[in-house]
Amino acid sequence: MLSVEHVSLRLNGAQILEDVSFTLHKGKILGLIGPNGAGKTSLLRAINGSVQLEHGKIVFKKQVISNLSAQERARLIATVSQNRTIPAGFPVRQIVSMGRTPYLNWFGKITPKDNRIIDNAMQQTNVKKLANTLAEELSGGEQQRVILARAFAQNSALLLLDEPTTHLDIHYQMEFLDLLLEHVKEKKTSVIIALHDLNQALRFCDEILLLSQGRIFASGKPKNVLTEKKLSEVYQYPIRIRHSENESPAFIYPK
Secondary structure (H helix, E strand, O other), X not given: XXXXXXXXXXXXXXXXXXXXXXXXXXXXXXXXXXOOOOOHHHHHHHHOOOOOOOEEEEEEOOEEHHHOOHHHHHHHEEEEOOOOOOOOXXXXXXXXXXXXXXXXXXXXXXXXXXXXXHHHHHHHOOOHHHOOOEHHHOOHHHHHHHHHHHHHHOOOXXXXXXXXXXXXXXXXXXXXXXXXXXXXXXXXXXXXXXXXXXHHHHHHOOEEEEEEOOEEEEEEOHHHHOXXXXXXXXXXXXXXXXXXXXXXXXXXXXX
């Protein structure tokens, strides 16, 4: 279980997060939503240990994240950042194999076990057929699947994703999120994903954390958090919920 306990974060003198607390259980997907500047990216960075907390602590699998080395954190937590970074000149398989870096010995040798994990990650994300293709030659959607495969190869119990579907068309967005959902069901990985699309948050997330100005405005099941009143107040824009014939809600942003 992940436990975020009274976390506050200050960067360059500005209060970015203030008294943030929540828990996340194994095999669940937590969606982070909120307007730009609400603190979503900063919260992900706090959880993966890349920034120093002002107050509070973060505990995962009974280990305080701030007490761990970078290698120890990488074995527990994999991160897919907002910016899609693919190093030039590397074929897909080599990119995916970088996910095994936290487990390599001093000689950096890939073991048969590592290869099995890499193969499985590539199979899960449908990039195995692209193994020998240079990653920079792929489409944006294909590159994002390679990055997801690299995260899967890291074999971490917690996966953090910062707006991973940004700049992808709707086909690749849904493909990416479907692959993520399948992985969670199979591996029981815990996931925190920052999203802008409220409909995607409703469809794919078990729990929602609605952030506003660095604080938790609301948290809980999607149907309890994603309400017209709460969303309109946080986003400072009228948001409506429309139900289809099968009662599935969709969020509408009126002009």
